[in-house]
Amino acid sequence: MIKAIVTDIEGTTSAIDFVTQVLFPYARKHLGDFVVAHHREPKVSGILKETARIAKLNADDHSAIIRVLEQWIDEDRKITPLKSLQGLIWEHGYANGDFRAHVYNDAVAALTQWHKQGIALYVYSSGSILAQKLFFGHSEAGDLRKLFSDYFDTTTGPKRDAASYREISRALDIPAAQTLFLSDIVEELDAAAQAGMRTVWVQRSGDLVGHATHQCVSHFGQIQLN
Numbered sequence: 001m002i003k004a005i006v007t008d009i010e011g012t013t014s015a016i017d018f019v020t021q022v023l024f025p026y027a028r029k030h031l032g033d034f035v036v037a038h039h040r041e042p043k044v045s046g047i048l049k050e051t052a053r054i055a056k057l058n059a060d061d062h063s064a065i066i067r068v069l070e071q072w073i074d075e076d077r078k079i080t081p082l083k084s085l086q087g088l089i090w091e092h093g094y095a096n097g098d099f100r101a102h103v104y105n106d107a108v109a110a111l112t113q114w115h116k117q118g119i120a121l122y123v124y125s126s127g128s129i130l131a132q133k134l135f136f137g138h139s140e141a142g143d144l145r146k147l148f149s150d151y152f153d154t155t156t157g158p159k160r161d162a163a164s165y166r167e168i169s170r171a172l173d174i175p176a177a178q179t180l181f182l183s184d185i186v187e188e189l190d191a192a193a194q195a196g197m198r199t200v201w202v203q204r205s206g207d208l209v210g211h212a213t214h215q216c217v218s219h220f221g222q223i224q225l226n
Contacts, residue, residue: 001178002226003174003178004119004174004180005121005122005179005180005181006123006168006179006182007181007182007183008123008125012107012202013103013182014102014103014104014135018101022099023086024073024086026093027089030092031069031070031073031089032066032070034085034089035048035062035066038088039062043084044085047081048062048081050081051081051082052065054079055068069082079154080128080153080154087127087128087131094138100138101139101140104220108141109220110221121147122152123148123152124152124159124181125153126153126159128153136148152168156168159185164195175196177196177198180198180199180200181199182220183199183200184201184203184204186201186211199214199215200214200215200216200217202219204218204219
């Protein structure tokens with residue numbers, strides 16, 4: 001019996017295009033000005049210092065740090081300080097009404113139904129926890145944060161590492177075999193399955209491809225919990 005469902009965001013609950021064509025370009029465009037305007041704030045200052053440490057830069061050389069962060073965006077790097085900074089920039093964008101997050105209607109319907117059934121719902125995304133909460137708090141379907149019990153990001157570990165899913169199981173205090181992980185990325189699903197979780201491969205485009213380990217669906221309405 002499934003007691004918990006952990007879901008990815010990009011390509012799973014939501015269109016990849018929203019992330020790649022709206023969120024990422026917005027962060028890329030505003031990153032430099034945001035750092036200049038907010039670098040003295042503790043959250044931003046900490047992010048800049050961590051970026052400088054990783055990139056082996058002078059922590060006071062904000063121009064060089066900005067260039068590295070922009071390069072990481074261009075390379076779609078899953079690096080925690082970048083994801084944290086993107087979340088802060090998107091927070092301003094959501095607050096200004098510059099965009100609202102896309103969530104598939106079938107995902108909203110299924111998540112709502114599972115929540116009503118008493119199944120605990122969680123998010124695990126490479127985006128920061130702040131970015132995840134902003135995403136579901138400012139969605140086209142309204143504020144969906146009430147559906148989720150908690151959120152996990154790269155501070156838990158890489159999404160293609162089985163140890164990350166073991167850590168999530170420990171945090172949930174729910175057996176892995178009673179936890180279902182949803183993603184559009186097979187390597188993530190393989191890692192979750194290695195950790196003992198049940199898995200669903202969400203394939204939003206093209207012909208449905210079968211898999212020996214993962215349940216395969218094209219939308220949330222096809223997901224079988226038992």
